[in-house]
Each structure stands twice: as C-alpha cells, then as structure tokens.
Amino acid sequence: MTSQTSPTTSTDTMPTLQVLGLTKTFNPGTPVEHHALNGIDVTLMPGEFACVVGSNGAGKSTMFNAIAGSIIPDGGLVRIAGENVTFKPDFKRARTLSRVFQDPLKGTAPNLTVAENVALAYGRSTKSSLAFAMRRERREMIHDRLASLGFGLEERMDTKVGTLSGGQRQAVTLLMATIGNPSLLLLDEHTAALDPEATRRILDLTDKIVSAGRITTMMITHNLGDALSMGDRTLVMDDGRIVADVSADERRGMGVDDLLALFRANAGHDLDDDKVLLEK
Amino acid sequence: MSPSVIFDAVMLGFEYSLLAVGIYISFRILDMADLTVDGSFCLGMAVSATCAVAGHPVLGLVLGCVAGAAAGCVTGLLITRAKINPLLAGIISMTGLYSVNIYVLGGPNVSLLDAPKAYDTFVTLAKGVLKVSQVKMVFIVVLVAAIVAVLAAFLHTESGLAMRATGDNEDMCRASSINTNLMKVVGLAVANCLVGLTGALLAQYQGYADMGSGTGMVMVGLASVIIGELFGGRRGVTAGLVCSVVGSVVYRLIIQSALMVNFIDSNALKLISACIVAVFMGAPAVRDAIRSSKQKKVAREKAEAYELALASAATAGSTTAAGSPAGAAPSDDATTEGGR
Numbered sequence: 001m002t003s004q005t006s007p008t009t010s011t012d013t014m015p016t017l018q019v020l021g022l023t024k025t026f027n028p029g030t031p032v033e034h035h036a037l038n039g040i041d042v043t044l045m046p047g048e049f050a051c052v053v054g055s056n057g058a059g060k061s062t063m064f065n066a067i068a069g070s071i072i073p074d075g076g077l078v079r080i081a082g083e084n085v086t087f088k089p090d091f092k093r094a095r096t097l098s099r100v101f102q103d104p105l106k107g108t109a110p111n112l113t114v115a116e117n118v119a120l121a122y123g124r125s126t127k128s129s130l131a132f133a134m135r136r137e138r139r140e141m142i143h144d145r146l147a148s149l150g151f152g153l154e155e156r157m158d159t160k161v162g163t164l165s166g167g168q169r170q171a172v173t174l175l176m177a178t179i180g181n182p183s184l185l186l187l188d189e190h191t192a193a194l195d196p197e198a199t200r201r202i203l204d205l206t207d208k209i210v211s212a213g214r215i216t217t218m219m220i221t222h223n224l225g226d227a228l229s230m231g232d233r234t235l236v237m238d239d240g241r242i243v244a245d246v247s248a249d250e251r252r253g254m255g256v257d258d259l260l261a262l263f264r265a266n267a268g269h270d271l272d273d274d275k276v277l278l279e280k
Numbered sequence: 281m282s283p284s285v286i287f288d289a290v291m292l293g294f295e296y297s298l299l300a301v302g303i304y305i306s307f308r309i310l311d312m313a314d315l316t317v318d319g320s321f322c323l324g325m326a327v328s329a330t331c332a333v334a335g336h337p338v339l340g341l342v343l344g345c346v347a348g349a350a351a352g353c354v355t356g357l358l359i360t361r362a363k364i365n366p367l368l369a370g371i372i373s374m375t376g377l378y379s380v381n382i383y384v385l386g387g388p389n390v391s392l393l394d395a396p397k398a399y400d401t402f403v404t405l406a407k408g409v410l411k412v413s414q415v416k417m418v419f420i421v422v423l424v425a426a427i428v429a430v431l432a433a434f435l436h437t438e439s440g441l442a443m444r445a446t447g448d449n450e451d452m453c454r455a456s457s458i459n460t461n462l463m464k465v466v467g468l469a470v471a472n473c474l475v476g477l478t479g480a481l482l483a484q485y486q487g488y489a490d491m492g493s494g495t496g497m498v499m500v501g502l503a504s505v506i507i508g509e510l511f512g513g514r515r516g517v518t519a520g521l522v523c524s525v526v527g528s529v530v531y532r533l534i535i536q537s538a539l540m541v542n543f544i545d546s547n548a549l550k551l552i553s554a555c556i557v558a559v560f561m562g563a564p565a566v567r568d569a570i571r572s573s574k575q576k577k578v579a580r581e582k583a584e585a586y587e588l589a590l591a592s593a594a595t596a597g598s599t600t601a602a603g604s605p606a607g608a609a610p611s612d613d614a615t616t617e618g619g620r
C-alpha cells in the first residue's frame with residue numbers, strides 16, 4: 001500500500017511542471033478570433049498543490065488542455081519532469097499526467113464495472129497488456145484502495161459504474177487518476193456538478209489523496225475560500241494571463257475579500273464570474 | 281420439424297455464428313455499425329473457394345481470416361486516420377470489395393463440389409463411426425467454441441479491457457493513455473477476421489461460393505446478436521459472446537420453422553432479418569412511447585374528473601344562487617362524448 005502512494009524520488013530540484021510563454025489564439029484571422037492564452041508562465045515543484053481561480057473565459061481550461069496535450073499551443077513550451085512535451089499527443093502524456101473533469105460521466109466507462117475501471121487506470125502504468133486485468137492480487141489491491149476512499153465502493157466492485165451517483169463516480173475517477181502515481185494531477189472544477197455534501201466529501205478526499213501521495217497538483221475552482229485554504233499556492237488568472245501568484249506565506253491570513261482586492265489591483269477590474277462562490 | 285431438419289438448422293446456425301460474434305465485437309464492444317461485413321464475408325468466401333479449388337482448403341480458412349482482417353483494417357484506418365464517418369467508411373470498403381471479390385474468385389460464382397474441404401481429414405479419421413454431416417457438426421462446434429474461448433479470455437486482459445472501454449468512453453480512454461485509434465483498428469480487424477472466416481467456412485460447407493451471398497449479412501449478424509441478448513447476452517462480455525452464438529442458432533431455427541410451415545418463401549429471408557432488427561431495436565423507444573401515452577391518458581382522465589368536480593361544485597353553488605343549469609351543460613356533453 002505505502003509503496004503505491006510513496007512520492008516520486010526524482011531530484012527535488014527539477015520542477016515537475018514548467019510552462020513558459022504559452023500562447024493560444026482560437027480562430028485566428030477570423031471575426032471570432034480569440035486570444036485565449038497570452039503568455040502563461042507557471043512552475044510547479046514536486047509535491048506542490050496549486051489552486052487556480054479566475055473569471056469566466058480567463059483561459060484556465062485552455063491552459064490545462066495545453067498542458068495535457070488536448071490542444072497544441074501557438075507558442076511557448078510545456079515541460080513535465082524536465083521533458084519537453086509541447087507536441088506530444090495527449091494519450092502519450094497521460095502516462096504520467098492525470099486529469100479529472102467537472103462532468104462525472106467523462107472520467108469513467110459506464111458499462112465497465114468499478115473494479116474494471118480502476119484496473120484499466122492502473123494498467124496504464126504497467127506494461128503487461130496481454131495479462132489478465134483482474135488477477136487475484138490486483139483485485140485485492142483494488143479492493144483496499146476502494147475501501148480507503150470511504151465511499152463504500154469496495155462492496156460494489158462488480159457493479160457497472162453507470163449505476164453510481166455523481167459523487168461516487170467522481171470518487172472512482174479520483175482514484176483512477178491517482179492510482180498510477182502520476183507526476184502531475186490536473187483537476188478542472190471536479191466538484192462543480194456535485195451537491196454541497198458530495199462536494200465536501202470529494203474535496204476532503206482530494207486533500208487526503210494528494211497529500212498522502214505528495215502528488216503535484218493543479219486544481220481549478222470557483223470557490224475562493226477553497227482556493228485559499230486548499231493546497232499551498234493560489235494562481236489567479238484573467239484574460240489569458242496569470243495576474244497573481246499567491247505563495248503559501250502570503251496566503252496565510254488572507255481572506256476572500258483580500259483576494260478580490262488583489263484581483264482588482266492586478267487585473268484592473270472586478271472578478272467577474274457568474275459561478276464564483278465567496279463562502280469562507 | 282424432423283430431427284434432421286433441426287440438425288441442419290443448428291449446423292447452419294453454428295456456421296453463421298462467428299459472423300454474429302464479429303458483429304457483437306464491432307456493434308456492442310466498439311459501439312460501431314460496421315458495414316464492411318457484407319464485403320468481408322464475400323472476401324473470405326472467395327479466398328477460401330479459390331484456395332480449396334487449388335487444393336489447399338485449410339490454407340483457405342486461414343487466408344479467409346487474414347483477408348477479412350485486412351478489410352477491417354482498411355475500414356479502421358479510414359475511420360481513424362482519414363476521419364471518415366464510420367458508416368461511410370464501411371460503405372467505401374464494402375463497395376471496393378465488391379470488385380476485389382470478383383477478381384479473387386474469377387467470376388460471380390464457383391462450385392466446390394469436387395474440391396477438398398478443411399474437414400476432410402476428420403471425415404477419413406472418423407470413417408465408420410460418424411457420418412460426414414456429424415463430422416462437419418463436430419468440426420464447426422469445436423472451432424466456434426475454441427474461438428469464443430480465446431476471445432473471452434482476450435477481452436479480460438488489459439488490452440481487452442482497453443478495447444471495451446474505447447467503445448464505452450473514448451475521452452476517458454485517451455485520458456488513460458489508451459491509443460483509441462489503435463483499439464478501433466484492431467477491433468474492426470478482429471471483427472472482420474471472424475466475418476471472413478464465416479464466409480470461408482460457408483463456401484466449403486455449402487460447396488459453392490456466390491458473390492451475391494454477402495448482401496444483408498450485417499442484418500443477419502445483428503439479428504443474431506439481438507436475439508442472443510434475449511438469452512442474457514447483456515450480462516457481460518463472455519455472456520455476450522456465447523449468446524451471440526446461441527442467437528445465431530435460434531435465428532436459423534426460427535427461419536427454418538417459418539419456411540417449414542410455408543409461412544414465408546426463401547426470398548423473404550432478408551426481409552425477415554431486417555424486420556427482426558427493426559422491431560427489436562425500435563422496441564425500447566416504442567415501449568417508452570406507449571408508457572408515456574398511457575401516463576398522459578391517466579393524467580388527462582384525472583384532469584377531466586377534476587374539471588367535472590369543479591364544474592359541479594360551481595353549478596351546485598350557482599343553482600342555489602340563480603337557479604341556472606348553464607354551468608352543468610358543458611360537463612354533461614363531455615361525459616356523453618366520453619361514453620360514445
């Protein structure tokens with residue numbers, strides 16, 4: 001168990017993620033031309049957990065897409081663990097990079113069982129493609145990992161994922177995303193489709209899994225309170241730029257109002273976000 | 281039905297069962313309607329017949345598989361590399377194969393009556409013990425069982441799981457570093473390999489190859505898969521594979537019974553398979569529509585009753601006040617109308 005979640009022992013001086021001068025323009029040269037990314041620089045050291053906030057359309061998801069390889073940027077570099085992956089296809093990057101999306105339907109295969117979904121995610125880090133996916137020791141390992149989620153899913157290993165609730169599916173997705181010890185975990189509003197109760201449970205679980213595995217993580221959220229309390233850094237985005245990068249020290253004692261004031265000072269306008277949640 | 285007729289129908293069911301298994305893989309596992317099937321069926325048939333006539337019946341079966349798989353690869357590459365709509369990609373392959381098949385066979389049909397067959401060795405071995413038809417039955421049942429067992433095992437390996445997930449949630453697969461394009465090409469190759477083998481077997485079992493016999497094979501396969509699902513084919517992949525075989529046999533028994541009672545003639549076979557597919561695929565939607573129209577009817581009756589109650593309450597109030605029966609008149613109309 002502990003070996004599954006132990007942190008990667010790579011040299012702690014090399015950044016896990018380096019994003020340099022990333023730019024992306026959608027529909028260039030047309031009337032709907034849109035500069036979604038205008039020179040993004042981000043560096044995450046191993047084990048760092050950064051929250052990302054910003055207005056609607058600030059380019060948060062686009063930045064994640066460029067890091068994960070779902071879109072190719074127009075300019076700039078993406079380095080993961082020192083390797084330049086800017087033009088590497090998404091499914092190849094996914095060996096060391098995991099994502100969880102807002103939509104619980106997106107992260108799991110509905111007609112496969114809970115155990116099969118997890119086995120599939122685990123299998124990507126192993127290389128025995130013609131071995132049986134559900135060997136006994138593998139099944140026991142999956143059982144234990146499911147039990148550690150605290151959602152009672154270890155009792156439902158052989159039910160199809162399609163019959164689970166959104167919160168349960170998101171818990172499975174989170175396990176799938178982290179079971180192979182990814183170098184980088186990207187969470188794009190992964191609780192936005194859940195009710196408040198499930199949101200709390202999934203965020204607690206996120207905290208637990210990320211800190212247990214010291215997984216380098218970026219999490220987009222619309223809850224400014226969470227953005228300040230979770231992880232150890234807060235990145236603020238506006239109009240395709242990072243307008244503030246609040247370190248752990250600076251964050252201490254900072255309230256939601258302070259963050260809003262910081263945004264206004266750096267971006268030159270109020271944080272305009274119809275989804276933003278100002279709860280503490 | 282006499283036992284020999286049932287025997288023949290069951291054997292025919294097994295002969296066509298790998299077609300159903302192939303369709304199960306493309307249709308249920310990859311979630312694609314693959315129209316290559318009509319072409320790859322004939323391709324397998326043509327290759328098998330040509331080899332058998334040249335004296336190599338076993339090689340014919342092997343090359344029938346290979347040729348079918350190649351056809352599946354072409355469709356898979358058209359879908360994944362050329363980004364052509366899967367239905368259209370299947371039609372492109374099927375159309376191209378029509379010419380290829382005639383070149384391979386050297387004509388629209390060929391008789392194999394005098395050519396050696398793949399099961400000949402076993403016929404000689406079992407001489408005096410089993411009749412030729414019994415040997416043919418054992419040969420096909422063993423072959424189908426072995427192939428289904430291998431496929432069931434494969435679909436439980438990590439690659440097999442990845443293939444099943446590709447048809448289930450492609451986005452998630454790419455996010456799990458699964459090469460979904462490769463999975464689709466391999467899946468279509470396996471599916472059409474089985475279809476090619478079906479054609480190859482059929483040529484030798486029936487003793488002729490006819491380039492018209494591929495038409496409508498998609499429907500035959502789909503009908504078998506759907507019938508198989510009535511026997512529990514939805515429970516899991518192994519069940520799905522086995523039930524596709526069962527579905528193929530049941531389909532032939534149904535057709536045979538319909539032919540026996542002169543309910544249909546053999547020209548109607550394609551129509552029957554088309555109807556089976558249409559009826560079963562449409563059934564869920566029709567059932568939902570019936571259910572919701574029933575709900576609507578109940579709701580409407582309740583609303584009418586409620587209106588009646590309101591109206592009679594109003595007339596009860598107004599008759600005591602003004603003595604006018606006007607309020608009751610429309611509701612009386614409504615009840616007589618309903619009674620008609």
Ligand SMILES: Nc1ncnc2c1ncn2[C@@H]1O[C@H](COP(=O)(O)OP(=O)(O)OP(=O)(O)O)[C@@H](O)[C@H]1O
Pocket residue numbers: 026027034036054055056057058059060061062063
């Ligand atoms: N594929 C695309 N084609 C054209 N425009 C796009 C595309 N993807 C994103 N955009 C545009 O780029 C801008 C940034 O989008 P993005 O999804 O990154 O915003 P976001 O910060 O994630 O916003 P939200 O908080 O609403 O999720 C938006 O204006 C969006 O309309």
Ligand SMILES: [Mg+2]
Pocket residue numbers: 060061062188
């Ligand atoms: Mg977004």
